[in-house]
Amino acid sequence: KNEVEQSPQNxxxxxxxxxxxxxxxSVGISALHWLQQHPGGGIVSLFMLxxxxxxHGRLIATINIQEKHSSLHITAxxxxxxAVYICAVRVTGSARQLxxxxxxQLTVLP
Amino acid sequence: xxxITQSPKYLFRKxxxxxxxxxxxxxxxxxxxxxxxxxxxxxxxIYYSQxxxxxxxxxxxxxxxxxxxxxxxxxxxxxxAQKNPTAFYLCASSIGAMNTEAFFxxxxxxxxx
Numbered sequence: 001k002n003e004v005e006q007s008p009q010n011x012x013x014x015x016x017x018x019x020x021x022x023x024x025x026s027v028g029i030s031a032l033h034w035l036q037q038h039p040g041g042g043i044v045s046l047f048m049l050x051x052x053x054x055x056h057g058r059l060i061a062t063i064n065i066q067e068k069h070s071s072l073h074i075t076a077x078x079x080x081x082x083a084v085y086i087c088a089v090r091v092t093g094s095a096r097q098l099x100x101x102x103x104x105q106l107t108v109l110p
Numbered sequence: 111x112x113x114i115t116q117s118p119k120y121l122f123r124k125x126x127x128x129x130x131x132x133x134x135x136x137x138x139x140x141x142x143x144x145x146x147x148x149x150x151x152x153x154x155x156i157y158y159s160q161x162x163x164x165x166x167x168x169x170x171x172x173x174x175x176x177x178x179x180x181x182x183x184x185x186x187x188x189x190x191a192q193k194n195p196t197a198f199y200l201c202a203s204s205i206g207a208m209n210t211e212a213f214f215x216x217x218x219x220x221x222x223x
Contacts, residue, residue, distance in 0.1 A: 004152065033212065041198055043214035086152070088212075098212060100145075100152035 003027050006087050006101035013108050019074040021104045023087030026068065033098060034061050034072050035086040043086070046072070077108045113137065116201050116215035123188070123195070123222050131186045131218045133201035139213070141206060142184040146170060147198040147217075156199075159184055160206075188220060196222045 007022045023032070034046040047054050047061040049070075054061050058077075063070040074081055084105050088098040114135045123129045135142065141160050145153040155168030159178040173192025178184055184203075188195045201215040 002152070035214075041200075041217035041219065043200065043202075043217075045211055045213065048211050088153075098153075100154075102150060102152045 002101070003091075003099050004087055004089055004101040006085075006104050008104060009102070010105045011107070013077050013106070015078055015108055015110050017077050017108075019077050019081075019106065019108075021072045021085050021087075021106070023070045023072070023101055024068060025070075025087075025089050027089065027099070028092040029068075029089040030092050031090040032063055032070050033088040033090075034070075035088060037084040037086060037103070039083075046085075074106075079108045079110050082107050114201055114203055114213055114215040116199075116218050118218060119216065121218055121220045123220065125222055126190045128187055128189050129220065131188065131199055131201075131220070133184045133186065133215060135182055135184075135201075135203045135213070137203060137205075137213060138181070139203035139205050140181070141204045142178070143202045143204075143212075144168075144174075144176065144184070144186045145200045145202065147200060153200060156186065195220055 003026050005024045013019050031050045033048050035043050036046050037043045049063050058075045060073040084103040086103045087101040117132045143158040144156040147153050154170050156174050157168050157176040159165035162181050165176050165178050173189055175187045199218045202212050204210045204212045
């Protein structure tokens, strides 16, 4: 079983819809990252969080440490949000940076 | 602008040849990492370096080698010993190893022909 599980694997939405991507992990962590990978392959860091909630524009990330679960929400989705969204965790005590989920492919249709 | 530069973006190699992927950063980060990405899988760690002249094997280091002679550079060599080298390779860096934001390059897509 992977230490980091994301759902769904693929998600198609209509423009304007509210989107939720989920991430569950089975290890102790010191931080959780949400990353965005566009079709060209480059990765951009969206959020790094260890508790509570963060918001940036139309993006909201939440984490529940007790339940070992995080969600990424996109409000008023737009076709330019189409990308792969990746959850990654920093395992407590590990110097090896991040353990990654397999990603969620989001497609937002106009 | 500060960032990470990977080159080339696309690389073709004949089977049996070694090839070196470049990764340069001007962020003054101590830690640098190489990941491999295959379809449907999460990124997997190949090698990482927390300081100049030191590096550690990741989860899939076999068939790869690295060097860290300068703080800003962390090249990855894919050797002929790597059984399945066709993949997308990403380089990343961070200020330190713990609880710091990671910055990624644009990646290099390697195809063995």
